[in-house]
Amino acid sequence: MYYFWASLILLAVVILANTFHMMREYERAVVFLLGKFYQVKGPGLIIVIPVIQQMVRVDLRTxxxxxxxxxxxxxxxxxxxxxxxxxxxxxxxxxxxxxxxxxxxxxxxxxxxxxxxxxxxxxxxxxxxxxxxxxxxxxxxxxxxxxxxxxxxxxxxxxxxxxDESMIRAIAKQAEAERERRAKVIHAIGELEASEKLLQAAKVLSQQQQALQLRYMQTLTEVAVDKNSTIIFPLPVDLIKPFFEKE
Structure with missing residues (x-):
């Protein structure tokens, strides 16, 4: 008789355990009734009738x-x-x-x-x-x-x-070639800008005789400071021509 009641109590516990289920906030229970979809339950405490209902737990978290x-x-x-x-x-x-x-x-x-x-x-x-x-x-x-x-x-x-290693080396060579190309382009642009400025300066000096004379004298002064040896410079006729014209 003792074993009968113990078995009965154990059976009741198993049935209750399979009847009541706790669904967390991020869980849902897909319930089937005799193999057919019944409904989605949860979150919270849900009831699933053993044998005739089956439940599949689904996690909704990312x-x-x-x-x-x-x-x-x-x-x-x-x-x-x-x-x-x-x-x-x-x-x-x-x-x-x-x-x-x-x-x-x-x-x-x-x-x-x-x-x-x-x-x-x-x-x-x-x-x-x-x-x-x-x-x-x-x-x-x-x-x-x-x-x-x-x-x-x-x-x-x-x-x-x-x-692979061969492709990495090829990409490195390509990047190096691109850097060299950009350096050459930048250098060429610099040369072009410098030549344009020199051309503008030459035009200004050619229009102003006094400016040309001052530039010539400035160049002589700079060379005299940097060089200790004797340097002979030709004297441009244009430099002394204004003095003769005054006379």
Missing amino acids: RVLDVPTQDVISRDNVSVKVNAVIYFRVVDAKQAIINVENFLEATSQLSQTTLRSILGQHELDEMLTARDHLNEAIQTILDEQTDTWGIKVSNVEIKHVDL
């Missing part, structure tokens, strides 16, 4: 999905290895359970194929310099395709774009 490294061939035929991270959450618990077998695995596989597809349409320079644009493009496509699963993809971040 999840972080690490996309494994993918081999991608860019539009300019460069082979790179790329990995990314996806932030998503379940917004419709019913669709996440009914419309897809395993929404986490499905989102992971879709993220990998979408990453390869989108990056394969762009050149290497865009992968390295326009990540924000690529992140947005991937996020938009994933969000649209997972909408029927009750999933919202909130953010996509490309973490690493890895190149």
Whole structure:
């Protein structure tokens, strides 16, 4: 008799444990009645009738999905290895359970194929310099395709774009050549500006005879200070011509 009552009490405890469930604020329970969808319950204390009702617990918090490294061939035929991270959450618990077998695995596989597809349409320079644009493009496509699963993809971040050693050396040479090109352009622009200023100065000096004479004298003074040896300069006729004209 003792064992009978003990078994009965144990059975009652098991039934109660499977009848009352506590759903946290970020959890929902998708309840099925005899195999058919019944309703979504929670948060708080919910009642699920054993045997005739079944419950699937769904977490609504944002999840972080690490996309494994993918081999991608860019539009300019460069082979790179790329990995990314996806932030998503379940917004419709019913669709996440009914419309897809395993929404986490499905989102992971879709993220990998979408990453390869989108990056394969762009050149290497865009992968390295326009990540924000690529992140947005991937996020938009994933969000649209997972909408029927009750999933919202909130953010996509490309973490690493890895190149082989030969490509790294080629990019370094390209960057060095670009720096040299810019230096030559800057030097040429400087020479052009200097020649223009010299031309303007020559025009001014040619129009003002006194200015030309003063410039000549200034040059003699500078040379005399810097040089200790005797230097003979030809005396321009134009320099003494004004004195003869006065006479």
